[in-house]
Amino acid sequence: MIDIAAKPEIAALDYEEAYQQLESVIKSLEAGDQALETALELYERGQMLIQRCMSLLDTAELRVKQISENGLVDFKEME
Template sequence: MSSDTELSFEQAFEELEHIVSQLETGDLSLGESVTLYERGQKLALLCGSLLDNAELRIQQLGEDGTVSTFEPPV
């Protein structure tokens, strides 16, 4: 498996959905459930970060499609 930083949003989200599905079955041991839950938490954070980055990029786009530099208000 590739490292988390190499996962696309779609790959991370798909894995997260699979983990949720596995956890919902209730057929796992406590140890397996905890391990999957931890992995799911990492994937959820990664997905959130990727979405935040995409939102920031969209906000930085100018009307002409070029990326503008963000300058915080003084």
């Protein structure tokens, strides 16, 4: 089970760390062996991790678009 008390700052996590923690939260919730309060805390943490992952993916997508718009070769053009 994930240690809820040992929460690193979610905003400091990179994508891989956040995704790995999210997977752990999901497994813990799916096991269904937590007290209600613990399950709620896990759910809340999971939601925050989802937001972090989505934010990082949005940032990565924006960077790819900016690189493409700056005249670099598009992958589709290489085929």
